[in-house]
Amino acid sequence: AWLLDKVPSGIGHNWVKTLGQAALKPFRGDGLSEVDEQYARLIEHGYKVPAERRAEAEHWQRQPEFDSEYVSVWDNADGHRFVSVRGTTASMKDLNEDARIALTGRSDNLVGEELRRVLDHTEPGRTVDVGAHSLGTSLVLTAFDNDDSLQDRVHQTYLYNPAMSPFSVRQNVTQKFEADDRVRYFIDLLDPVSVGGIGEMGPNNVVYRTGWERGIGTHALLSWGG
DSSP states (O other): OHHHHTSOSSSSOHHHHHHHHHHHGGGOSOOOOHHHHHHHHHHHHTTSOGGGSOSEETTEEEOGGGOOSSEEEEEETTSEEEEEEOOOOSOHHHHHHHHHHHHHSSOOOOSHHHHHHHHHTSOTTOEEEEEEETHHHHHHHHHHHHOHHHHHTOSEEEEESOOOOTTOSSOOHHHHTTTOTTEEEEEETTOGGGGGGTTSOOOSSEEEEOOSOOGGGGGOGGGGOO
16 A cells, blocks of 8 residues: 555556545554543534523533533533534534535535634633534534634534535535544445545544444444544
């Protein structure tokens, strides 16, 4: 695979390079940590409407003043704040955003102002991480792409089953940040939602897995939750 990756471009053998890059993927990336698993479970709570979200999960307390359609915010006693952005539900609004990602590689900027508000109201000294699943990964990175000062105020961003379209007319926003070690990717190689990343070198900071489920089962958030 390494040798195939070194084939020069521009001589009609790009498919060979693509094959080499894809073959390397399962052998790159770190294993899941307890933090990775815990954040996946917190994002799962954000799929409920705000009125039905838990006030406390494990040792995290939800901050209801920041609740919105996509965002929920959790604090713990160790001085950490976790901003969760959910993915697709059955709403027409979410399905329209999914269609936009499929065609353009990015969502509308629906959470940028919310992220700014959370960061503006976070006391100095508190460490802020951001995590998202599926559609939420595009929402977060579209916000960062529109205003890079937001990411500069975040310690680490966690992207579970990132949305990548193979049909996009331009680069997926979830691929623009692959070289940024501050963005951590979690990709199931059988997940159809992340299929747009096949053939690329892939992220620097990534956990790969290959689930035995078929179809959308490989897209389940809690498969990362321990």
